[in-house]
């Protein structure tokens with residue numbers, strides 16, 4: 190409805206109200222991030238005395254960042270987190286999309302049951318199986334490897350991915366897929382070249398939904414890969430949080446640095462949410 | 473040689489029978505139109521012919537060969553889909569050339585065939601564009617071009633005009649007719665629009681509920697429909713059906729009279745009041761209330777000043793009417809000339 194949009198845009202009161210609401214929402218959403226960022230650059234005393242004040246000449250300090258870089262291998266932790274998150278997302282999207290395509294496209298015996306079985310995982314938290322998973326990882330010698338985490342997160346993300354993607358794939362025009370078949374394309378080409386680009390917005394949604402919980406997870410890194418060389422960022426930051434003393438400078442600095450990579454990933458995925466290539470395909 | 477032969481073809485989706493025992497042939501070079509109301513199984517039949525669905529029983533022969541186990545790309549067919557179904561990531565040229573590339577044709581041959589098809593469809597200047605940058609009519613022509621370059625034994629069209637506006641529909645209809653003349657190819661064309669069927673077809677196959685109702689040339693079907701469904705489906709405005717007892721016949725029969733065969737008269741077997749007048753310029757349609765649920769349509773040539781609520785009498789030639797039994801089957805004893 191471009192007509193309505195432009196009419197709304199022309200009315201200055203509506204425009205102001207709309208922008209006002211959006212700006213307030215943005216401020217509320219960004220406030221905690223802002224507080225973390227400014228406090229990560231302050232001395233410990235200043236953090237507690239005036240948490241909302243900006244760092245000035247007197248209170249400015251990079252002690253938190255120094256601690257983070259001295260204790261433990263921050264860069265390695267960051268790298269581990271990135272590898273685990275990106276690899277898990279890749280496998281979730283690849284296998285999720287393939288399973289979704291099979292469920293949406295092919296009529297076979299047990300299609301419905303298979304779909305239900307795959308969706309069941311949405312309702313059952315994977316942590317219930319932690320003990321069994323740990324036993325399995327021990328048996329396969331995967332404990333203290335990044336593969337252990339990648340496999341678990343892939344399993345954890347697949348149910349929702351299959352559920353969302355199969356819904357979207359059902360909406361991809363049958364005519365388009367059939368045109369590909371008549372022109373002699375293989376089912377793989379139809380899947381990768383015709384269908385996947387059309388469900389890109391859904392893929393981006395699935396990626397964003399899965400990314401944050403994986404990045405922030407403490408549970409599985411602690412149980413499956415607590416070794417120094419496989420520590421993730423979240424796990425690595427825990428050394429600064431003690432039962433009695435917490436090094437707030439270090440915690441805030443580590444958090445500030447942990448936000449950045451997720452933001453970059455988020456921007457990449459949200460770009461994909463913008464349709465464009467799809468228009469004009471059919472009709 | 474026959475281009476297409478269907479023998480005892482049936483198709484069910486689970487419990488629902490969509491196609492029932494279909495037998496028909498398409499001769500080489502023939503333009504055959506499958507026509508029927510929406511949901512009667514025309515697209516399903518086309519997909520079975522193309523190999524995109526398996527038949528539940530029966531055989532499909534294309535150019536003399538049974539193709540039950542042959543994949544769509546190797547059946548010697550090309551299909552134009554209702555929704556165009558162009559590849560969004562490819563240019564017009566890429567869309568038209570993809571099937572040839574898949575077949576492994578040499579580059580020179582591919583560009584020669586694309587150039588020929590593009591010239592035929594006046595798409596020369598759009599070859600580098602993507603589907604998103606084309607109008608609806610142009611997209612439809614690209615879809616047709618994609619079929620032409622394959623030089624198939626059999627063209628399959630699935631309601632290719634249904635997404636176009638009225639003016640464009642007429643132009644494209646004529647273009648498709650020209651295409652058939654110049655390519656001399658065998659074509660199967662699916663539509664729910666009786667005008668398209670009448671104007672394009674060498675042979676019409678009328679479908680209802682997945683069954684063939686009648687097969688014949690447009691004029692054969694118009695002049696001698698086998699039953700009430702075919703009689704009512706072909707011809708616009710559609711045929712009037714009057715209980716025979718209103719015309720002195722037996723109660724169980726129905727008389728079918730086309731609107732153009734009715735005329736106003738001083739006296740006549742039918743009488744009623746004019747309820748609505750449609751003035752089309754060339755024709756005038758009167759809708760007359762004759763005391764039964766359906767209004768009687770009378771089509772008069774030229775322009776007529778007729779007021780609503782006028783009492784009129786309507787007459788017709790018995791030889792131009794059809795006698796149908798209670799089930800709607802045509803009774804043979806009234807051969808209209």
Ligand SMILES: Nc1ncnc2c1ncn2[C@@H]1O[C@H](COP(=O)(O)OP(=O)(O)O)[C@@H](O)[C@H]1O
Pocket residue numbers: 485490509510511512513514515516517
């Ligand atoms: N894949 C399918 N699964 C189940 N039913 C289907 C499927 N495809 C078509 N049908 C049913 O078959 C009937 C005929 O459909 P279709 O061939 O598209 O009709 P038409 O093209 O004549 O409008 C419809 O009732 C439709 O619901």
Ligand SMILES: [Mg+2]
Pocket residue numbers: 514515516631
């Ligand atoms: Mg259809």
